[in-house]
Amino acid sequence: MSTVQFSPHTTGNSLVHRLSPLTKLTFAVTVTVCAFAVVDYRWPLLLFCALLLPAAIGAKVLRRFLLMLATFWVPVAAVLFVVQGFFFPEAHDVIARFGPLELKSEGVSYALLTALHILVLMGGFFLLLLTTHAATLMSALSERNVSPSLIYIVSAALQIVPTLSRRATRILHAQQARGQVIHGLRGRARALVPLVGPLILGAFTDVGERAAAMETRGFGATRRPTSLITVPDSAVQRSARAAMMLCAVVAVTVNVWGVMR
Amino acid sequence: MADFSRSTPSWLDERWRIGWGTGVVLVTYAGLIAVRPASEHGVGGPIALLALVGYTLGALLIVSGAVARLPATTVALLPVAITVNIVMGKIVYFSGLPLQLDSIGTVLVGVVAGPAAGAATGALASVIVGMTITPGALPYAVTAAMIGFTAGMLARAGLFRRLPTAVLAGGLIGVVAGVISAPITAFVFGNASGSVGQSALIATFQAFGNGMLKAATLQGLVADPLDKALTVVLAMAILKGLPPGFLYRFPFVRDRHVLARRPDVVRAG
Amino acid sequence: MIEVKGFSFTYPTGSRPALHDIGFEVGPHELCAVVGGSGAGKSTLAGVVSGTVPHLTGGCAEGLVQVNGRDLADTPLSGLVGQVGLVMQNPFNQISGARFSVREEIAFGLENMGVPRDEMAARVDTVLHDLGLTKVRDRSPYELSGGQQQLLAIGSVLVMRPTVMVLDEPTSQLDAAGSALVFEALGTLREQGVTTLLIEHRMERLARAADHVLVLDGGTIVAKGSPGEVLADERLEEWGVAPLRYTVAARRAAARGLWPDARPLPVTLDAAAEGFGATVAHLDRGDR
Numbered sequence: 115m116s117t118v119q120f121s122p123h124t125t126g127n128s129l130v131h132r133l134s135p136l137t138k139l140t141f142a143v144t145v146t147v148c149a150f151a152v153v154d155y156r157w158p159l160l161l162f163c164a165l166l167l168p169a170a171i172g173a174k175v176l177r178r179f180l181l182m183l184a185t186f187w188v189p190v191a192a193v194l195f196v197v198q199g200f201f202f203p204e205a206h207d208v209i210a211r212f213g214p215l216e217l218k219s220e221g222v223s224y225a226l227l228t229a230l231h232i233l234v235l236m237g238g239f240f241l242l243l244l245t246t247h248a249a250t251l252m253s254a255l256s257e258r259n260v261s262p263s264l265i266y267i268v269s270a271a272l273q274i275v276p277t278l279s280r281r282a283t284r285i286l287h288a289q290q291a292r293g294q295v296i297h298g299l300r301g302r303a304r305a306l307v308p309l310v311g312p313l314i315l316g317a318f319t320d321v322g323e324r325a326a327a328m329e330t331r332g333f334g335a336t337r338r339p340t341s342l343i344t345v346p347d348s349a350v351q352r353s354a355r356a357a358m359m360l361c362a363v364v365a366v367t368v369n370v371w372g373v374m375r
Numbered sequence: 376m377a378d379f380s381r382s383t384p385s386w387l388d389e390r391w392r393i394g395w396g397t398g399v400v401l402v403t404y405a406g407l408i409a410v411r412p413a414s415e416h417g418v419g420g421p422i423a424l425l426a427l428v429g430y431t432l433g434a435l436l437i438v439s440g441a442v443a444r445l446p447a448t449t450v451a452l453l454p455v456a457i458t459v460n461i462v463m464g465k466i467v468y469f470s471g472l473p474l475q476l477d478s479i480g481t482v483l484v485g486v487v488a489g490p491a492a493g494a495a496t497g498a499l500a501s502v503i504v505g506m507t508i509t510p511g512a513l514p515y516a517v518t519a520a521m522i523g524f525t526a527g528m529l530a531r532a533g534l535f536r537r538l539p540t541a542v543l544a545g546g547l548i549g550v551v552a553g554v555i556s557a558p559i560t561a562f563v564f565g566n567a568s569g570s571v572g573q574s575a576l577i578a579t580f581q582a583f584g585n586g587m588l589k590a591a592t593l594q595g596l597v598a599d600p601l602d603k604a605l606t607v608v609l610a611m612a613i614l615k616g617l618p619p620g621f622l623y624r625f626p627f628v629r630d631r632h633v634l635a636r637r638p639d640v641v642r643a644g
Numbered sequence: 645m646i647e648v649k650g651f652s653f654t655y656p657t658g659s660r661p662a663l664h665d666i667g668f669e670v671g672p673h674e675l676c677a678v679v680g681g682s683g684a685g686k687s688t689l690a691g692v693v694s695g696t697v698p699h700l701t702g703g704c705a706e707g708l709v710q711v712n713g714r715d716l717a718d719t720p721l722s723g724l725v726g727q728v729g730l731v732m733q734n735p736f737n738q739i740s741g742a743r744f745s746v747r748e749e750i751a752f753g754l755e756n757m758g759v760p761r762d763e764m765a766a767r768v769d770t771v772l773h774d775l776g777l778t779k780v781r782d783r784s785p786y787e788l789s790g791g792q793q794q795l796l797a798i799g800s801v802l803v804m805r806p807t808v809m810v811l812d813e814p815t816s817q818l819d820a821a822g823s824a825l826v827f828e829a830l831g832t833l834r835e836q837g838v839t840t841l842l843i844e845h846r847m848e849r850l851a852r853a854a855d856h857v858l859v860l861d862g863g864t865i866v867a868k869g870s871p872g873e874v875l876a877d878e879r880l881e882e883w884g885v886a887p888l889r890y891t892v893a894a895r896r897a898a899a900r901g902l903w904p905d906a907r908p909l910p911v912t913l914d915a916a917a918e919g920f921g922a923t924v925a926h927l928d929r930g931d932r
């Protein structure tokens with residue numbers, strides 16, 4: 115399972131990289147909302163080709179962008195076409211037959227639309243992740259008065275996950291390297307416990323000390339913490355965000371009204 | 376973007392936000408059932424957008440309300456719990472077991488630190504997975520939050536004092552998870568978000584003439600209770616292995632007798 | 645200023661006291677070292693003086709602990725921020741994880757205290773320089789070596805300029821150069837009037853740096869006094885503390901009449917060299 119590496123993407127220095135993370139986050143949310151708002155497969159395709167692809171090219175992250183879509187979007191899209199192409203409820207218009215299975219046009223068009231929606235959703239967030247350092251995003255959020263506890267939890271998890279993951283992988287590799295042959299599901303599960311157990315228990319036991327360290331360093335002591343670094347923002351970006359949010363709100367309102375009617 | 380500003384009116388007070396968030400989620404779910412997703416609006420965008428927006432808004436409210444009042448020890452616990460979710464999820468994925476087991480940390484926090492902390496763990500774990508593994512996890516933040524919240528409520532009711540009732544609690548958590556996640560699976564991901572096994576099960580249900588939401592719900596009700604019952608057993612095993620002093624740092628465990636008295640915690644009473 | 649009187653503490657899950665009837669004082673400009681075997685209660689004592697025990701652990705405490713004249717029993721931890729600094733044994737737990745670079749990690753405490761940005765930047769850069777961390781200032785705290793993490797943990801507390809410093813084995817993962825930096829920083833703090841409580845197992849460093857030494861064994865103070873008195877005590881090994889080799893050598897020499905009578909047993913290398921030098925000179929004269 116490959117993972118989206120969040121932190122190493124600070125090398126770029128394109129316009130997209132330099133945008134405030136909030137702008138990119140608002141963009142990802144808005145473009146997703148807009149994609150879902152219109153029932154026509156050409157619309158999300160247009161959003162992807164006219165906005166997301168050029169942005170990825172401009173940020174010089176196109177290769178990684180496409181690679182990530184290939185890893186995460188293509189499997190979902192494939193399953194989607196199989197499940198809905200053949201098993202879409204109450205579909206009748208058969209296009210092709212594969213043995214007992216019937217491919218139906220309603221299912222295919224639904225799968226196409228949904229797959230493109232997911233493409234835009236994933237694309238918007240990949241663009242944010244590929245061009246933003248986690249630290250900048252967290253600083254930007256804390257400047258917007260997001261609770262320090264929330265910032266702490268997300269930041270700490272982002273840093274502890276790789277550390278603990280590495281230790282777990284090392285344990286699993288060591289287990290394989292010792293040539294242990296493990297049969298069956300129960301065997302596999304039983305082999306894992308003595309190895310992973312101490313790792314997890316250790317991580318939990320550390321919590322008390324970490325809390326003590328945080329409190330003695332004033333965590334939660336003031337309502338208004340200051341920040342060492344600032345995240346550049348501009349009036350243009352602020353108004354762009356306002357416009358995008360307005361756009362998203364209108365799209366949602368129109369849709370909710372349409373559904374309720 | 377949600378407004379997290381602290382100078383909010385009292386009806387948006389931290390204590391109320393969890394309630395509002397849960398309300399938004401329930402209204403969204405009721406709305407999705409009420410508009411009969413099989414109708415012409417049900418297919419494609421609008422209904423998915425409704426599910427996405429309602430659930431995201433609910434998750435934001437719940438998280439911002441839950442996180443605001445956590446004591447430092449719980450705040451320090453959450454990243455570790457999230458890490459355990461992710462690392463165990465990965466190990467299970469690699470070991471080829473047909474399970475998810477990616478909520479062990481969430482359930483554990485719900486049990487030792489209460490429903491609010493559990494909800495925050497689940498939702499933030501989805502955010503972390505969304506940021507590091509796949510954005511596909513983001514729309515499921517509410518499901519994860521509800522898993523932690525339900526675990527906390529059932530712990531408060533005393534279901535985690537003995538193993539059999541704890542397993543029952545796991546089953547109930549699974550029911551909640553299965554029902555709440557179904558609209559996302561059905562409408563946002565067109566029933567293709569999970570593993571191949573899950574998708575095959577959903578396809579089978581659809582082939583038997585069930586609608587998309589019904590198929591996704593049935594799949595959730597088959598797979599989730601089992602998975603969550605096992606999750607609870609593993610979380611209890613971890614709790615048993617932790618030093619007694621650790622649990623004593625959490626007032627939820629200490630004051631409400633959430634867990635059975637352990638022979639090595641005689642003096643704790 | 646640290647003042648502890650008749651203090652006993654039992655963990656909520658403990659069957660016997662972790663600390664029993666502890667009493668000592670450390671004034672400004674003083675460095676008090678605590679030694680003892682494992683399980684003697686050293687880390688608990690560090691927690692008590694920094695206010696985390698029993699505030700975070702729970703448990704039963706009796707007696708008095710005052711820091712800068714404030715009774716810790718009725719002072720919440722937030723009331724001690726900036727006054728008491730705690731450096732823990734394991735730097736991995738001291739690092740907050742809330743920040744993604746060394747520089748920001750050091751600033752974490754100042755941010756929480758609401759220190760203005762310009763002042764914060766200046767203080768952070770000074771600490772980075774003093775501890776030799778300037779080169780790695782933009783790296784992730786988790787990419788550092790164990791020794792560098794330990795320096796970072798110390799720096800993140802130093803930067804808050806506490807008037808009382810509590811350090812639990814701060815040099816356990818450091819090489820000679822790293823621990824020299826730490827002790828240099830501690831020396832500067834002492835000149836500035838900071839009260840220091842240091843748990844440390846490197847006796848040769850202690851002997852030079854400490855004003856007093858306490859020996860803990862089984863939760864009680866079994867000896868206290870100047871480094872010269874305490875570290876030369878022959879019961880040190882019974883208390884679970886490994887004595888300095890040259891002190892042992894001098895004691896054995898003394899048993900055979902080969903140590904100058906007027907001299908106390910040495911606890912620093914210099915004193916040992918001088919003593920043995922004097923013996924050799926004496927023997928030389930005797931031979932002649």
